[in-house]
Amino acid sequence: MLLKDVKNVLNCKSFIDDKLLDIEISHCYAxxxxxxxxxxxxxxxxxxxxxxxxQVIQVSEIMDLKGIVFVSGKEPGDDMIKKAEEKNxxxxxxxxxxxxxxxxxxSIGLVGAEIQKKSEDGSRNTxxxxx
Amino acid sequence: MDQEILYxxxxxxxxxxxxxxxxxxxxxxxxxxxxxxxxxxxxxxSICCYExxxxxxxxxxxxxxDFIITxxxxxxxxxxxxxxxxxxxLAMQEGYSTATTEIREMGFGAGLGLPNIKKNSxxxxxxxxxxxxTKLNFKIYLN
Numbered sequence: 001m002l003l004k005d006v007k008n009v010l011n012c013k014s015f016i017d018d019k020l021l022d023i024e025i026s027h028c029y030a031x032x033x034x035x036x037x038x039x040x041x042x043x044x045x046x047x048x049x050x051x052x053x054x055q056v057i058q059v060s061e062i063m064d065l066k067g068i069v070f071v072s073g074k075e076p077g078d079d080m081i082k083k084a085e086e087k088n089x090x091x092x093x094x095x096x097x098x099x100x101x102x103x104x105x106x107s108i109g110l111v112g113a114e115i116q117k118k119s120e121d122g123s124r125n126t127x128x129x130x131x
Numbered sequence: 132m133d134q135e136i137l138y139x140x141x142x143x144x145x146x147x148x149x150x151x152x153x154x155x156x157x158x159x160x161x162x163x164x165x166x167x168x169x170x171x172x173x174x175x176x177s178i179c180c181y182e183x184x185x186x187x188x189x190x191x192x193x194x195x196x197d198f199i200i201t202x203x204x205x206x207x208x209x210x211x212x213x214x215x216x217x218x219x220x221l222a223m224q225e226g227y228s229t230a231t232t233e234i235r236e237m238g239f240g241a242g243l244g245l246p247n248i249k250k251n252s253x254x255x256x257x258x259x260x261x262x263x264x265t266k267l268n269f270k271i272y273l274n
Contacts, residue, residue: 034238038182039247043174051238055185058153059238062160062177 001025001109003067003090006046009108010069010101012092015081020090025066027113030102034059041065045113048101052076057083065089071098134201138166144187144194146213149237152188156180159198166200168273175251175271176205182244183267187211189234191264203274204253209267216259223249223257 004021007014014021029041030048037047037059048069049056057080060068067090070076075093076084084091094101140162142155160177168176180196187194191213199206216222223245230240249255252269259265 032238033241035241035243035247038178039243039250043170053237054150055152055237055239058157058181061157062153062181063174 003046003092005108006067006069006105006110007092009104010092010094010096012069012094013075015076015091015093016085016089020088021067023066023090025110028102028105028110029113030098037063040114042113042115046105046110048098048105050074050098052080054080054083056080057087057089060084060089061087067092069094069101071096071101134203136199136201138162138198138200140198142196142198144184144196144209144211146188146190146192146194146211148188152185153181155196156184162198163200163205168200168205172205172271172273176207179248179251179269179271180207182248183207183209183269185239186244186265186267187213189230189239190214203272205271205273207267207269210264211266212264215261215263215265216257217261219257219259 003023003025006025007021025046027042028046028048029037031037032049032051034055041063043064045065046067047065048071050071052070052074056068070093073093073095076091081091144155156177159180160173163173163176191211194209194211197208221227225246226242228240228242234240248269253272254270256268
């Protein structure tokens with residue numbers, strides 16, 4: 001699905017040019033701890049978070065996240081919006097709380113973006129990414 | 132070193148500078164992309180650098196990051212001046228953290244950083260002296 005479908009279904013306010021919402025999204029990760037995102041999130045995911053601070057944008061760049069949905073009506077500050085614009089990173093805010101937002105996204109077909117804990121042969125975890 | 136150095140650079144990291152925190156890792160990621168290193172390696176290096184850079188920003192006064200690419204590997208050395216780590220074995224355990232409330236409110240300090248660097252690197256070394264600082268060295272193989 002496209003990021004603009006996510007915007008519509010969660011009735012989001014967008015903080016960037018809506019043209020950037022025409023990108024394909026296939027998986028999603030939700031967390032308030034950036035430590036969790038760095039540890040477990042698949043590269044190229046959509047992130048759902050309740051955390052508002054500039055480090056969310058930095059983590060998004062490291063993990064090549066395709067967009068961020070802030071929950072519970074939390075809106076990014078001007079500094080965050082400016083940083084996101086420089087990186088063409090879509091920022092959205094929904095009035096839904098975390099549980100509802102994730103439930104709705106799951107119901108329309110997004111899948112979880114957590115990397116597998118351990119591969120079957122016990123070898124070291126490798127990062128998965130979406131081309 | 133017996134391997135030819137293809138690229139090297141060095142960066143300063145300021146402790147408590149939460150505004151620029153992460154910018155060194157983003158620079159390194161860009162350099163790796165420009166050189167044409169394969170994506171999986173870029174992600175692993177970027178994640179390790181970012182975790183290590185955030186550790187310096189959150190806990191230390193200042194640090195230096197040395198970044199070297201050879202024909203076989205990416206090598207990162209990070210040395211900081213700070214409180215050091217009392218118990219490295221504990222610090223390497225997932226979930227153990229001495230982070231302050233301020234750090235946790237920023238979405239960090241879950242006790243995942245060092246284990247995540249170890250997980251994503253091929254070689255990992257840590258040395259620390261209490262009240263002096265911490266040295267971290269990790270390598271990620273290109274192939």
